[in-house]
Amino acid sequence: MDIERIDDVRHRIPADARHGMKTDVRFFASDAILQHIRKDKSLEQAMNVACLPGIVGSSLAMPDIHQGYGFPIGGVAAMDWHNGVVSPGGVGYDINCGVRLVRVNLSEVEVRARLKELIDQVFRDVPCGVGGKGHFDVTEKQLNQVLERGAQWMVEQGYGGESDTMLCEERGCLREADASQVSARAKERGRPQIGTLGSGNHFLEIQFVEKIEAGDAARDYGLKEGQVVVLIHSGSRGFGHQVCTDALAEMGAAMKKYGITLPDRQLACVPIQSPEGQSYLKAMRAAANFAWANRQAMTHFLRGSFERIFGKRVHLDLMYDVCHNIAKREKYTWEGRPVDVLVHRKGATRAFPPHHPEIPAEYCAAGQPVLIPGSMGTASWVLAGCDGAMQESFGSVCHGAGRLLSRNAAKAGRDAREVQKELEARGILVRSETRDGIVEEVPEAYKDVDEVIDVVHRAGLARKVARLRPMGVIKG
Amino acid sequence: MANFELLEHTADTGFRARGETPEELFIHAAEALISVALDPSRVDAFQPRQISASGADQQELLVNWLNEVLWLIDGEKFVPARFETLWFEDGTVFSQLLGERRDDTKHPPRIVVKAATFHQLRVAETESGWEAEVYLDI
Numbered sequence: 060m061d062i063e064r065i066d067d068v069r070h071r072i073p074a075d076a077r078h079g080m081k082t083d084v085r086f087f088a089s090d091a092i093l094q095h096i097r098k099d100k101s102l103e104q105a106m107n108v109a110c111l112p113g114i115v116g117s118s119l120a121m122p123d124i125h126q127g128y129g130f131p132i133g134g135v136a137a138m139d140w141h142n143g144v145v146s147p148g149g150v151g152y153d154i155n156c157g158v159r160l161v162r163v164n165l166s167e168v169e170v171r172a173r174l175k176e177l178i179d180q181v182f183r184d185v186p187c188g189v190g191g192k193g194h195f196d197v198t199e200k201q202l203n204q205v206l207e208r209g210a211q212w213m214v215e216q217g218y219g220g221e222s223d224t225m226l227c228e229e230r231g232c233l234r235e236a237d238a239s240q241v242s243a244r245a246k247e248r249g250r251p252q253i254g255t256l257g258s259g260n261h262f263l264e265i266q267f268v269e270k271i272e273a274g275d276a277a278r279d280y281g282l283k284e285g286q287v288v289v290l291i292h293s294g295s296r297g298f299g300h301q302v303c304t305d306a307l308a309e310m311g312a313a314m315k316k317y318g319i320t321l322p323d324r325q326l327a328c329v330p331i332q333s334p335e336g337q338s339y340l341k342a343m344r345a346a347a348n349f350a351w352a353n354r355q356a357m358t359h360f361l362r363g364s365f366e367r368i369f370g371k372r373v374h375l376d377l378m379y380d381v382c383h384n385i386a387k388r389e390k391y392t393w394e395g396r397p398v399d400v401l402v403h404r405k406g407a408t409r410a411f412p413p414h415h416p417e418i419p420a421e422y423c424a425a426g427q428p429v430l431i432p433g434s435m436g437t438a439s440w441v442l443a444g445c446d447g448a449m450q451e452s453f454g455s456v457c458h459g460a461g462r463l464l465s466r467n468a469a470k471a472g473r474d475a476r477e478v479q480k481e482l483e484a485r486g487i488l489v490r491s492e493t494r495d496g497i498v499e500e501v502p503e504a505y506k507d508v509d510e511v512i513d514v515v516h517r518a519g520l521a522r523k524v525a526r527l528r529p530m531g532v533i534k535g
Numbered sequence: 536m537a538n539f540e541l542l543e544h545t546a547d548t549g550f551r552a553r554g555e556t557p558e559e560l561f562i563h564a565a566e567a568l569i570s571v572a573l574d575p576s577r578v579d580a581f582q583p584r585q586i587s588a589s590g591a592d593q594q595e596l597l598v599n600w601l602n603e604v605l606w607l608i609d610g611e612k613f614v615p616a617r618f619e620t621l622w623f624e625d626g627t628v629f630s631q632l633l634g635e636r637r638d639d640t641k642h643p644p645r646i647v648v649k650a651a652t653f654h655q656l657r658v659a660e661t662e663s664g665w666e667a668e669v670y671l672d673i
Contacts, residue, residue, distance in 0.1 A: 128547070128654030128672060152649040152672045189644055248610045258647045259673060297609055300649040300672075304602050307653075311595055324594070324653035465543045466646075466673070495645065535647075 060102060062093075068518045071117075072106060079322065080109040085451075086120035087518050095463060095506060096124055101131035107322045108136050113143025113331075115400050116393055119452050121407055122514040123461030123506065127151070129325030132406035135455045138331060140388055140399040144319070145336045146328035147306040147343070149403030150386050154302060154343055155350035156261075156294030157228075157382035158408075158430040160441065161358060163287040163365065164374045167267035170287045171530065173368055174488060178265065178531035180364040182490040185263060185357050187535035188255025188296065189492045195253040195356070202250055203238035209348030210380075213355035219377075223355060226419055227380040228409060231351040233387075236344035242305045245342070249298025249349060254356030258493065258535030260459075260500060261293045262435060263357065265531035269438070272523035276425035276443045280378055282525050289375070290439055290527065291357055292432045294384065295350040302346045306339045331401055340386070340401075347385060354380060378441075379428040383408045383458035391453060402453045410444035410456040410521045418444075429521050433508035434460045435489070435500045435534065436482045439527040440512050447519030456520045457512075460505035469504035470495065482532075491534040500534065539567035542668065548646070549655075549670035553663075557593075560658075560665040561628060562618040564597060565604045568651065569615060571671060572608055573642045580616035580633035589627040593658050597667060600628050601651035609648075612637040646673050 063071045065085075070093065072084040084105045088096055096102060101124045108130055109118035115137045124133030129148030138144055163170070170177065186193045197205065205212050210224050210231025224231040238246075256263060268286045271277045282288070295302075310327040313335045314320075319328060329335040358377065365373045386403045393400075411418050411427040418427040426443035433439045437460070448454050475494040478501055482489050491497045509526075516523050542549035550567035554560030569575050588603040590596030607613050615634040622629055649672040657668040 128652040128670065189647060244606060244610055248606075258644075297647075297649075301606075301610070304650045308595075308599060308602075312591060324656070327653075466548060467541065467543055493644065 068514050072102065074109065077106055080106055082109050082114050083117050084109055084120065085117040086124060087514050088122045089510060089514050092122050092506065092510060092514065099126040101126045104129070104131040105134055107326055108134060110322055111136065111138065111144055111146065111326065111328060112319060113139040115139050115398050116453065121457035122511045123406070123457040123459050125461045127405065129323055130403070130405040133457060133461060134405045135407045135453055136403045137400035137453045138403065140331060140401055143331055143401060144328035145331045145339060145386060145401055146326055146403065147303045147310065147339060148325050148327065149405050150343060151384040151405050152300045152303045153294040153384055154299035155347035155382040156384040157350060157354070157380065158432050159291045159354045159358065159380040160378040160430050161289040161361065162281050162376045162378050163289060165287045165369065166285050167287060167530070170265065174531055177364065177368045178488045178490055178533070180367055181263065181361060182533050184360045184364045185533060186255045187258065187492040188252050189258045189535045192251045193253050193255040197250060197253060202246055205253060205352045206238040206241060206345035206348055207236050208232055209351035210355035213352050213359070218356050218359035223358065223377045226377045227351060228382055231355060231380065233344035233347045235341060236348050237341035238345055240338045240341040241302060241345050245298050245301035245305060248301045249296060252296040252298065254353055255296060256293050256357060256533065256535050257296050258496060261535055263533040264290045264529045266290055266439060266527040266529045268525050269528040270526045272525060273443065276524045279422055279425040280428055280441065280524065281376070282441065288378070288527060289361060290430070290432060291354055293350070293353055293357065295346040296353070298349045299346040302342045306342065309335055343386065347382065351380070379430060381408055381428070381430055389454065391449065400453065402455065404455055406458045407455045408458045409454055410442070410448040411454050412444050412446045412449055429456055431457060431508065431512060432459050434502045434505035435532055436485070436487050436529060437502045438508055440508065440523065441525040441527065442512065442515070442521035443524050444521050445519055448521060452520055456515045460508040460511055462504060463506055464504040466499040469501050470498045473498045473501060487529050487532060489532045489534065493535070496534040538563040547670055547673050549668060551666065551668045553666050555664040557623065557665050558621045560667055561597065561600055562621050564601060564667055564669060565615065565618060568601050568604055568648065568671065569608065571646055572648050573614065573645050577642055578614045578616040579635050581635040583631060583633055584613060585629065585631050587627055587629045591626065594653065594656050596626065596628055597658055597669065598651050598653055598656065601669065605648055605651065608637065614642055648673050
């Protein structure tokens with residue numbers, strides 16, 4: 060593959076590399092990360108994305124890029140709002156998979172003293188929902204309200220306070236969601252799963268702030284060294300999966316009508332302004348709201364767990380909540396002209412710079428908090444969005460460490476108890492509903508999150524604010 | 536040769552299924568999917584069901600069929616134990632099967648499968664019959 064090196068963190072595949080590409084591929088990687096990326100088909104997938112009608116700028120990929128289906132995971136593509144396409148594969152099956160960080164007014168030392176009790180309490184209170192139901196039994200009408208109001212619905216029902224929604228991307232609710240555009244199947248599949256964590260790479264971690272890298276932003280974000288935080292990584296569960304499945308089935312047929320041919324059927328897409336495109340976007344927003352309601356409910360259960368162990372003096376405040384599987388209409392100045400685009404972020408996080416109108420007033424000077432979960436038992440990061448992201452990546456950065464090993468390869472020769480003991484020896488307690496939940500997510504299955512973060516920091520897309528270390532992990 | 540085997544993929548999992556006929560291929564592909572989601576040896580053939588799926592071509596038909604089976608397991612909470620008959624009619628696949636209501640104690644989930652995908656999907660006639668490769672988003 061013909062890869063041009065632009066500098067030590069930027070690379071490019073020109074638009075003439077393959078027939079059908081409408082633009083080039085630009086990706087961010089160090090030399091070490093590039094060696095990993097070359098091992099799978101993720102760059103070919105980024106080239107396929109460059110073939111989509113109406114793409115504006117480059118087909119972009121972040122340093123945590125790895126092979127997905129259709130789009131690479133870690134891919135970003137902006138489509139012209141009036142003449143471009145929407146592709147459900149550019150959002151993924153887990154719509155609004157995202158991350159929420161909650162600040163706790165306790166220190167690492169205070170929490171470690173009662174960590175075992177705490178982690179067992181959280182494991183009892185926050186439903187993983189893999190082999191059972193969540194805590195909610197909602198009517199069809201209530202489910203429709205969840206789909207149209209997201210985290211705000213949970214707060215209205217008493218599961219949290221007003222400040223929780225103020226500190227979410229989109230305030231925890233994408234407007235123009237329409238529950239009537241969602242199939243009965245998606246509703247049925249999702250209904251018992253409201254407020255649940257899910258399985259796979261989703262987790263809830265009790266962490267502490269190990270190191271502050273940018274004092275100004277950390278102060279604005281309310282973070283200091285030694286402080287305890289909780290990171291929740293979860294999405295829209297079976298509801299989002301079904302919305303994506305339904306849309307792909309419909310779009311497969313509709314593409315013929317619109318005369319769209321593609322190198323990969325998993326990239327199925329339709330014009331944004333078509334009835335099918337608008338219908339998908341309304342259902343996708345409903346799924347995004349479902350995910351925000353889930354993370355809000357889990358925050359409420361989490362508060363209960365901490366109170367049971369530490370009493371009423373403990374306070375859990377939302378720091379921020381941001382999604383990394385989504386498509387959103389945003390406006391940019393691109394190559395000197397204003398553009399109105401639908402930004403697909405498939406495993407990529409929004410990273411708006413200081414003074415952007417979409418970020419909460421508290422964070423206006425620092426820039427939007429960007430939450431990057433690492434792999435189980437390693438580290439996670441808080442970053443702050445920078446101007447570079449607006450100029451180079453449609454306000455986007457990476458979303459995680461990025462997988463290196465398949466789930467089966469990660470499991471090979473590993474025993475869940477042995478992994479659990481190794482982590483315990485490093486001061487990390489793990490509770491999981493399934494045995495596979497632990498062994499498939501061993502730290503060596505992922506790229507080094509620090510190296511991924513280093514690339515986006517050096518590229519000026521986002522800057523390092525704080526490194527977080529886990530103490531307790533709950534997995535589905 | 537086995538009816539199916541699992542395939543490696545960095546973020547996901549897949550399988551290669553075989554059959555002497557397209558009908559048999561579809562049954563074995565469904566069995567592969569079920570074995571990823573849970574332990575099929577623990578499922579009893581108590582109740583009958585009939586399911587169907589449509590597609591514009593063979594690839595779409597296979598993906599939609601597998602997503603229909605997934606809906607049965609995840610949405611309707613019914614696990615197939617045995618596909619009694621399977622037939623094609625004008626771009627639609629029909630199957631009569633036996634299985635039982637999903638009980639998470641009896642059938643603990645192995646992996647939550649999000650969907651069967653078109654990613655690197657392959658359906659082909661071989662010297663000995665039919666073969667398909669399917670990747671699942673998990």
